[in-house]
Amino acid sequence: MPTSLTRNFSIIAHIDHGKTTLSDRLMGATNTVAQRDEKEQLLDAMDLEREKGITIKSHPVAMEYKAMDGKTYKLNLLDTPGHVDFSYEVARSLAACEGAILMVDAAQGVEAQTVANLHLAHAQNLVIIPVLNKIDLPAADVEKCRRQLEDILAIPGEDAIPASAKAGIGIIDILEAVVARVPAPVENPDKLLRCSVFDSIYDTYRGVVSYVRVFSGTVKKGQRIKLMHTGKTYEVKEVGVFTPKMSARPQLVAGDVGYVIANMKSADEAKIGDTITDNTHPCPEPLPGYKEIQPMVFSGIYPVESSDYEALKAAMAKLQINDAAFTYGSESSTALGFGFRCGFLGLLHMEIIQERLRREFNMDVISTYPSVIYQVTLTDGSELIVDNPTFFPETQVIQEIREPVVNVYIMVPGDYIGDMMQLVLEKRGEVTNTETIDDMRVMLSCVLPLGEILVDFNDKLKSMTRGYGSMDYEHAGYRPANMxxxxxxxxxxxVEAFSTIVHRDKAESYGRMLATKLKDVIPPHLFVVAIQAAVGGKIVARESISAMRKNVTAKCYGGDITRKRKLLEKQKEGKKKMKMFGKVNIPQDAFIKVLKSGD
Known part of the structure; x- marks a missing residue:
């Protein structure tokens, strides 16, 4: 099929606006999937994606569609994640397209992540096809959504296609719009092989499977290829497209989206964003846009049973191939033994990785409190990057500490604007701008420390606005902070497992909260156990676990009271000695209970 009849497009939207349902309907309308194989959320391969109702991995699929003009077109669809933590994956998928379907829920209107994903699409100069989904809902307001598209996103309202993915309304209109509005891929005149790797997965039997978009040239079985970032060469074992299962083809040509299996065995070899070229006739320079993914949140992950360390190491290596944004390195803790210091894009990403370790690899793990990267300038002028409280320098050698901050865009109903501003102030943030979107909703632009929004900010936002609030954030550099x-x-x-980096103003309240938790999980000993939160040698919070008391007078059956007093005094002396030499035994499940309960 000629390149002029190929269309590459993606679907972008806020979470739960119907991306995956539309993908299912498009595959049904083009007869890509046999009727007996059809099921809900067809492109969501993981059980975790189905349960949470979110897309975690982007899934490409090749479809053939006979348009109204009588021609048969090859449509390559790239379904993308909607959550802010996976925005890099969205950006890489969009780089492999010429157009994007922007979905807006007709009942909810434009949300924070709709705006963020549209910015990503504009950065790649994609043609935008707006679709108003869920028009069959009683609460749908199509005209209001058209006005929002014009006012907030500067997209002509009349271009929007009314549809309902669930009811199958407007599906053919969407396919016709893709054929008519999305431009065909343009091949480089020199015809040299250029493939962009936008994703990869690990197959136990075949090694690394690279998801590619061919920009120019041809790739086929037996060809020698070269990865431009690593400089390594491989022999192609198989190429093919997704329908949506892997389907082998003799070759992939310019404009195609598919997969390449070469003899790659390790995670380091398959870099997302890398360029594949021919080894004999390589292209002069790689495709633009490749950059290393920088994790923003760090946490220690340890096996509950220390004997599972090697199995956990192997599981993480396989996960890293499936998820290039996930990084890890070995570390050890006195309390928790040997484990790994892991980097994630955000808190949802961290939760997904832990859940995948439990389900896919049957690993029982415990994670430490999440932390972010701090930049520390020491008094001798040297710079230090700290992602672990263990490596935090002494106060007297610190000149300045800088913490990462984010620009947060929050959309809330106007009734909740006061509560929302209060929450932002509680989290040490500031509201820089407020914008009225329509008669119901307001958009707040805020600057907040990343460490403050990690754990419970989104949960508080949702509960405060009864589920109507939404947020998106982007990284905005570093600023000085009193950490x-x-x-x-x-x-x-x-106990280093419970050490954390906090703002000085919040140290007392956080220390009191953690001390109370520890008091509940550490069992009583024969002497009083003091639990203290300390900042630089100064105690800021304290709780005490009362001593367990043995009834030493039980053997006294009458007699003089002095006999009982003598036994009690002896017990008292013993407890004093025990307090001097006794060791507190903290059971493993105490660490698990405290660390798993989060904030």
């Missing part, structure tokens, strides 16, 4: 390392002392000994 301190807080240690938890149990019977005078610091």
């Amino acid at each position: 301190v390392k807080m240690d938890m002392l149990i019977a005078g000994d610091p």
Whole structure:
């Protein structure tokens, strides 16, 4: 099929606006999937995606569609994740397209991530096809959504296609719009092989499977290829397209979206965003846009059973091939043993990785409190990057600490604007701009420290606005902050698993909260156990676990009271000695209970 009849497009939207349902309907309308194989959320391969109702991995699919003009077109669809944590994956998928369907829920209107994903599409100069989904709902307001498209996104309202993916309304209109509005791929005149790797997965039997978009040239079985970032060469074992299962083809030509299987065995070899070219006649320069993914949130992940360390290491290596944004390195802890320091794009990404470790690899893991990267300038002028409280320098050698900040865009109903501003202030943020979107909703632009929105900000936003609020954020560099390392002392000994970096103003309240939790999970001993939160040697919070008391007078059957007093005094002396030499035993499940309960 000639390149002029190929159309590459993606679907972008806010979470739960119907991307995956529309993908199912488009595959049904083009007879890509046999009727007996049809099911809901067809492109969501993981059980986790089905349960949470979100797309975690982008899934390409090749479809053939006979248009109204009588020609048969090859349509390559790239379904993308909607959550902010996976925006890099969205950007890489969009780089492989010429157009994008922008879906807006007709009942909810434009949301925060609709705006963010549209910016990503504009950055790639894509043709935008607006679709108003869920028009069959009683609460749908199509005209209001058309006005929002014009006012907020500067897209002509009359271009929007009214549709309902669930009811099958407007599906043919969408396909015709893709054929008519999305331009055909343009091949480089020199015809040299250029493929962009936009995703990869790991197959136990065949190694690394690279998802590629061919920009020019041809790739086929037996060909020697070269990855431009690593400089390594491989022999192609198989090429093909997704229908949506892998389907082998003799070759992939310019404009095609498919997969390439070469003899790649390790995670380091398959870099997302890399360029594949021919080894004999390589292209002069790689395709633009490749950059290393920078994790923003760090957490320690340890096996509950120390004997599972090697199995966990192997599981993480396989996960990294499936998810290039996930990074890990070895570390050890006195309390938790050997484990890994892992980097994630955000908190949802961290939750997904832990859940995949449990389900796909049957690993029982425990994670430490999430932290972000701090930049520290020392008094001797040297710079230090700190992602782990263990490596936080002493206060006297620190000149300045800078924490990462994010620009947050929050959309809330106008009734909740006061509560929302209060929440932003509580989290040490500031509201820089407020914009009225329509008669119901307001958009707040805020600057907040990344560390403050990690754990419970989104949950509080949803509960405060009864589910109507939405947020999106982008990284906005670093700013100076008064951060301190807080240690938890149990019977005078610091326990590094509970150490954390907090703002000085919040150290006392956070220390009190953690001390209360520890009091509930550490069992009583024969002496009083002090649980203290300390900042630089100063105690800011304390809880005590009362001593377990043995009834030493039980054997006294009458007699003089002095006999009982003598036994009680002896017990008291013993407890004093025990307090001096006794060790507090913190059971493993105490760490798990405290660390798993989060904030």
